[in-house]
Amino acid sequence: MKKVRVRYAPSPTGHLHIGNARTALFNYLFAKHYNGDFVLRIEDTDIERNVEGGEESQLYYLHWLGIDPDESPQNPKPQYAPYRQMERLDLYHEIANQLLKKGFAYKCFCTPEELEEDYKKQTEAGIASTRYNRKCLHLSPQEVQEKEAAGLPYTIRCRVPDHKTYQFDDLIRGHVSFESKDIGDWVLMKANGIPTYNFAVVIDDHSMEISHVLRGEEHLSNTPKQLMLYEMLGWEAPKFGHMTLIVNEQHKKLSKRDNSILQYMSQYKELGYLPQAMFNFMALLGWSPPGEQEIFTKEQLIEIFDEGRLSKSPSMFDKGKLAWVNNRYLREMSLPDLTKLCYPYLAKAYDLKDKSEDWLNTLVSLYQEQLSCGSELVGLAEQFFKPFHVEEEAMEVLTWETTPIVVKAFLKRAEAVLEWNTDEVRKILKETMNDSGIKGKPLYMGIRVAASGYQHGPDLASTLVLLGKDEVLERLNKAI
RNA sequence: GGCCCAUUAGUCAAGCGGUCAAGACGUCGCCCUCUCACGGCGGAGACGAGGGUUCGACCCCCUCAUGGGCCA
Numbered sequence: 001m002k003k004v005r006v007r008y009a010p011s012p013t014g015h016l017h018i019g020n021a022r023t024a025l026f027n028y029l030f031a032k033h034y035n036g037d038f039v040l041r042i043e044d045t046d047i048e049r050n051v052e053g054g055e056e057s058q059l060y061y062l063h064w065l066g067i068d069p070d071e072s073p074q075n076p077k078p079q080y081a082p083y084r085q086m087e088r089l090d091l092y093h094e095i096a097n098q099l100l101k102k103g104f105a106y107k108c109f110c111t112p113e114e115l116e117e118d119y120k121k122q123t124e125a126g127i128a129s130t131r132y133n134r135k136c137l138h139l140s141p142q143e144v145q146e147k148e149a150a151g152l153p154y155t156i157r158c159r160v161p162d163h164k165t166y167q168f169d170d171l172i173r174g175h176v177s178f179e180s181k182d183i184g185d186w187v188l189m190k191a192n193g194i195p196t197y198n199f200a201v202v203i204d205d206h207s208m209e210i211s212h213v214l215r216g217e218e219h220l221s222n223t224p225k226q227l228m229l230y231e232m233l234g235w236e237a238p239k240f241g242h243m244t245l246i247v248n249e250q251h252k253k254l255s256k257r258d259n260s261i262l263q264y265m266s267q268y269k270e271l272g273y274l275p276q277a278m279f280n281f282m283a284l285l286g287w288s289p290p291g292e293q294e295i296f297t298k299e300q301l302i303e304i305f306d307e308g309r310l311s312k313s314p315s316m317f318d319k320g321k322l323a324w325v326n327n328r329y330l331r332e333m334s335l336p337d338l339t340k341l342c343y344p345y346l347a348k349a350y351d352l353k354d355k356s357e358d359w360l361n362t363l364v365s366l367y368q369e370q371l372s373c374g375s376e377l378v379g380l381a382e383q384f385f386k387p388f389h390v391e392e393e394a395m396e397v398l399t400w401e402t403t404p405i406v407v408k409a410f411l412k413r414a415e416a417v418l419e420w421n422t423d424e425v426r427k428i429l430k431e432t433m434n435d436s437g438i439k440g441k442p443l444y445m446g447i448r449v450a451a452s453g454y455q456h457g458p459d460l461a462s463t464l465v466l467l468g469k470d471e472v473l474e475r476l477n478k479a480i
Numbered sequence: 481g482g483c484c485c486a487u488u489a490g491u492c493a494a495g496c497g498g499u500c501a502a503g504a505c506g507u508c509g510c511c512c513u514c515u516c517a518c519g520g521c522g523g524a525g526a527c528g529a530g531g532g533u534u535c536g537a538c539c540c541c542c543u544c545a546u547g548g549g550c551c552a
Contacts, residue, residue, distance in 0.1 A: 058530090119552065129482040130552050173485070182483050184552080221484055221550035242485085249491095251547060289491055292503045311493080313486050319494065321505045370517045372496095380517090400494065429514095444514030456516035 273373020
């Protein structure tokens with residue numbers, strides 16, 4: 001088998017998108033599984049949409065995910081460089097000229113207005129599948145020369161063969177075929193001298209010796225155009241595999257404008273999701289392992305990856321499942337690491353200047369098993385930061401006749417102790433029970449609400465310790 | 481509109497002609513428990529429809545429907 005070489009070819013139009021990230025991920029897994037190369041190429045021919053820093057951002061978030069290309073603009077191999085399409089324009093022109101010479105392509109001087117009008121006419125005439133009318137195909141060499149000499153702008157179109165069937169065995173979908181009659185003479189080179197996607201991609205994939213093209217399903221219908229080019233140029237086509245799309249809750253392809261779902265890696269990073277968890281979660285979107293295990297390291301995924309198990313039907317992005325996966329990873333973190341992850345969120349939301357490292361670690365430890373992302377701690381632990389106030393739904397507890405009794409009993413014991421740690425507080429709670437003869441919910445809930453203002457929270461002794469002795473005593477004294 | 485792809489529970493999915501149709505997330509109930517969370521146990525919940533092929537179809541073929549993608 002030829003050396004496996006795959007590529008991820010983003011446009012530098014912004015941050016790393018979920019859908020692209022998953023494409024990159026599966027290409028990466030495929031490459032590494034077969035000991036192949038994973039190449040990053042920048043498709044920057046859509047110059048209007050390119051954004052400053054887009055390329056760096058793509059690289060940055062891929063790296064964050066643990067996906068490092070073997071070759072890229074930053075790490076080129078001389079025989080394949082350059083890795084940005086706008087730096088490869090000469091190559092495209094050369095190939096376009098070859099095609100022109102061989103009669104596989106021709107210059108088209110039709111203006112956008114003419115084309116639009118013609119499509120309109122075709123539609124009105126009831127033609128179902130409108131396509132280019134080939135007007136310029138019939139230009140004589142002399143006419144072409146005249147128009148060129150007059151400086152008229154032109155595109156270069158591919159002359160699509162008649163009566164041909166383009167078929168291939170898709171790695172994921174199996175046998176797929178298209179008829180050439182359904183494809184109009186499409187543009188290879190735009191009037192501004194920049195190649196179209198389908199043209200450039202063929203040249204690049206061939207010259208970079210890409211062996212397998214794993215890409216999104218939206219490219220399935222581009223494949224026949226690319227196949228005809230491979231054929232015209234006498235090149236061997238790579239193997240294609242078209243992966244399902246990721247769809248939103250409306251079952252639509254994720255659109256960058258859709259706000260119902262976070263779509264960029266940057267956003268997940270900002271919320272405190274772990275890259276390993278994102279990697280794991282995305283690997284499960286449109287692919288499934290043979291067994292029942294769902295949590296895998298990158299190395300395990302590389303080992304067990306099998307392109308035959310890629311799904312054919314679209315996957316919906318399930319935030320809930322992602323939260324669960326991330327939680328599994330958060331639980332495995334060491335406490336100091338998790339605290340480090342959560343710290344910035346807490347620091348941004350609350351004043352932390354009198355909180356010790358121990359205190360923070362303790363706080364984090366109390367929430368570790370339920371945390372689904374770093375930033376979530378801000379909301380979960382608010383009772384330890386916000387000024388004291390009693391929650392609406394907790395008010396009732398303060399009206400229980402047992403509450404003042406347990407609070408008083410607790411205070412009496414608490415004021416006498418020197419140590420204020422979980423064991424000690426547990427002891428006091430037990431003594432309070434004995435002293436007051438009140439146990440269970442009336443005991444614990446009474447003290448909990450009087451001290452924290454909240455009905456819910458970590459176990460009471462831990463809560464009281466975190467709140468601090470002085471604060472607890474002050475609040476309890478006020479409560480009675 | 482044309483072409484192409486898809487269709488198993490709310491979601492992700494296993495299945496590859498004979499299964500009581502896995503599993504996970506979510507959901508519901510019970511247990512644990514001061515509460516929340518965690519954990520444990522259990523429940524509900526699916527093969528889009530119609531025709532074939534076959535002794536037998538989730539699985540193979542056709543039609544339709546629905547969803548999606550690309551092109552225009």
